Amino acid sequence: xxxxxxxxxxxxxSLTGNNNVAVEKTSFALEYGECFALxxxxxxxxxxxxxxxxxxxxxxxxxxxxxxxxxRRNFATVRKQIGYCP
Numbered sequence: 001x002x003x004x005x006x007x008x009x010x011x012x013x014s015l016t017g018n019n020n021v022a023v024e025k026t027s028f029a030l031e032y033g034e035c036f037a038l039x040x041x042x043x044x045x046x047x048x049x050x051x052x053x054x055x056x057x058x059x060x061x062x063x064x065x066x067x068x069x070x071x072r073r074n075f076a077t078v079r080k081q082i083g084y085c086p
Contacts, residue, residue, distance in 0.1 A: 001030075001032055001066065001067055001081065001082075002029070002030065002031055002032065002065070002066070002067055002068065003028075003029065003030040003053070003065070003066055004028075004029045004030075004063065004064070004065045004066075005026060005027055005028050005029070005049065005053070005062065005063070005064055006027050006062055006063040006064075007025050007026075007027055007061070007062040007063065008023055008025070008026045008027070008049065008052065008059060008061075008062035008063075008064060009021070009023060009024055009025060009026075009059070009060045009061045009062050010022045010023045010045070010048050010049075010052060010057065010059055010060050011060045022045050022048045023045035023048050023049055023052075025062075026045065026049060026062075038050075047086070050084065050086070052064055052071070053066070053071060053082075053084075054079075054082065054084045055071055055072070055075045055078075055079070058072070059071075059072065066078045066081060066082060067081055
């Protein structure tokens with residue numbers, strides 16, 4: 001399985017209209033068989049990144065692909081290829 005995240009950005013807008021940037025320009029790639037850890041302090045955007053890869057939240061911008069399929073456009077197919085336990 002290949003996972004690619006390129007210039008991922010997620011912005012949350014509050015009820016008052018303020019923008020809160022959760023993730024800014026994050027990029028990484030994983031090839032089949034690789035193991036990795038996403039480390040960071042509380043509020044660094046780790047959960048937001050994984051929730052975007054599993055389409056629990058919609059990315060603001062950037063490219064997120066799994067096995068070459070865009071998560072946003074092909075999630076019905078992508079979801080059959082992944083497992084995620086938060």
